[in-house]
Amino acid sequence: MRIFNVKTIIVGGSATGMGVAARLKRNDPNATIVVYQEKSYVSLGACGLPYFVAGNFSDPNNLIARSITAFEENGIIIVPNTQVFKIDFENKLVYFDNKTDSYDNLVIATGATPYIPPLVGVELKNVYTLTTLEDGIELKKAMQNPNIKNVAVIGAGFIGLEMSETLSELNKNVHLFELEERISPNAFDPEFSQFIKENLEKNKINVHLSTKVTEIKGTDQVQAVVLADNSLIEVDAVVLALGFRPNTEILRNTKLALAENGAIIIDETGHTNIDHVYSGGDAATSSNYITGELIYSPLATVASKIARVIADNIANKPAKFVGSIRSAVVRVFDLGYARTGLGEFEAKKQGYQIRTVLIKDKDQTNYVNGQTDLYLKIIMDIKSRQILGAQMSGAVKAMQRINTLAALIWSKVPVDEALEQIDLIYAPPFARTTDILHIALAKLNK
Template sequence: MKTVIIGGSATGMGVAAKLKRLDHESEIIVIQDKEYVSLGACGIPYYVGHNFENPETLIARKIEKFEESGISVLSKTKVKNIDFDNKVISFENEKITYDNLVIAVGAKPIIPDIKNIDAKNIFTVNSKEDGIIIKNTITDSSKVLIIGSGLIGLEMVENIRHATKAKITIIEKADRVLKNLFDKEFTELVESEITKQDIKLCKENEIIEFIKDSNNKVCAAKTIKGEIIECDVVILSIGVLPNTHFLKDSKLELEKNGAIKINEYCETNIPNVYAGGDCCSSLSYLYKNTRTFYLATVANKQAKIIANNINENKSSKFVGALGTTIIRFFDLELARTGENRMFIEMNNIQTKEVLINDKDHTNYVSGQEDLWLRIIIDLKTKEIINAQMIGKNKSVLRIYGLVGLIWAKTKVDEALEQIDLPYSPPFSRTTDIIHIAISKLI
């Protein structure tokens, strides 16, 4: 059996490794457009922030290690065409056949159509090379413009501030940061922290033109409001889209955003062709609606499912994801899980919710901080469908317990009000914030 995998990141290399463990005799070929595989892209901001100095730390496993186990890797190779009828993949001047095909090409950064976007020192945060050049470019005297205030944008802001004295400006098209993930009460606290860190935030604004100097280097940006922002480094963190442009005119069924449509077995509409990770659409766990989860956690799970199904013929199902997310922003920590506000409102789901502001532990142990929790339940099912937290000192790790309640589809009732949560003065109060929220919900 010959399996060809296009893409060498979390899903692709996860499939390759597990499939080889399941069947030592299987022939596995990975086609990767970069010279390396298994990049931990989530670590790029922390490399820029000098949390570690060797960029090779971003590589979880080198190509040589995969090849030692019998997995062939064609690096620096781009697929040009796939003939699904004849099971043939074309790249450069070569062609290879397959019995099973896995498409795991991930996502690509959104590059906006802005005048002079080809100027030097305008970067995305997507590859090891991106991390290296950004780290080597930004100095204490730099004027850095971050476009977008999602997770990656804010992680870059935090790490650049920790590593340098650079002047930082954030441009955000929406009316607040992290809008698709957190409600206003939470994002207001993040925006206060941005101000506290002497970082300029420009909301409800966007860049319409970059201004270049004689060396084709960016020196300023013009906003839609006519402002001129001086900058010598620009970081694009607007978001990502599935990296499926080469499949646009193929027989493969795609969503409107370019994501590959898959079923619960991670199969596409074409026999013996699978897809997983950032390039495909997946099920939401709660309502079985279709979403694209740009999360390494989802990619890793789907890799195992694909390998199992190739080896054992539909032995594993992907049951869905919650979009659980956690982020540190200076002293603040935020966590969330479940469907977002937009989905709830668009689908007219009748809900009940509570917002609690309490303390993370007892007042007689030093370091007590505010802790915020919002829980939203579906009135029809009495189940939690969204939880958001913001606090400090790792207090938001309570999200793990809430994820468990959501995953088990536990009813919010008097029995749950008595849930036996741990108590100790350095960690919590006798009546935890989760207890308070549940009591108010019932």
């Protein structure tokens, strides 16, 4: 299908924006596509920043999935270093510098920025966040300084965990602060929060739970963080990892519908409440595949899928995003922690009557080198007998198992005798004859 003389403006050149651009151009080689991008680069794989800081590689350009030149060779117009500061939905105009540009279709893919808490001292030198290439380069350079010995990481979500590992590998003494009483409470159930805590502590991270940082002390440079009980912990730098806020400031007080946190509300086609205006990725809501609920889940995997959906719909190829089950994984030192679907608390809140199992087993036979411990939790809806969620921890090599559970959640099959007998691969270096998944399913099916 081809669209003639249709111009699509994309605001934002990260995963969602460039994903839409690339697929739309494939869908319709004649489409006019203009991307306005704040940065000098597009397609940053921001998930790789902690690994860049940790020194896994030295050229930050490795994080650029595809260059501006490559997109331009493909006929996509990119306007870098340019911030769109206003959108006139009525007249279909975007405003930047002292100019405007007009669109037939608009894709708002402005992403999200790290939440900066309103703390005294948050503006001090050596207070970092990690979202842009510049952030990564600056933090990496700063951490080369041997005088920076003690670093506070505020927030124990996935990025806080990755940063704790990264800084520890750079020989920093890390203090990890979390306001909640456990690690990554939005991703994991308490058992797994506890496993992660133990792993962090084994690796000499100072974990401070139920701890509120109320001030960052220092004159010019950071000297300490102040806690709610007025105690001080001396640190030389602070990394903020308190989650993300959608970049939608310019859309406040417009007719565009926003969720409570500022995310642009989209339907399953990626469409907003305004005709010809689409959004997706970290700037927008998404939906929960299981419950249908509108959620905010700024994950790269969601962004890449919604980008396809938007591009197809703009090209008149009807497409729907069916939702996310928030499948995610994080590596903390030598172990992985993965989750998919609903957590126990979430499932109960949704009104499900649930049965859960938590199994400890091994990933492979004992007689081939490399056997490691696995933990697997599964949450089942008693009524439908469908799996609602699962969480796992173990060696990196064992983590793909969670995708088997994601597939079962996705397929909505009941836990029954047939599922208990699911035929999984076995050979001594890979698994045991009866996998941890079999043990868990058999226990659920009792």
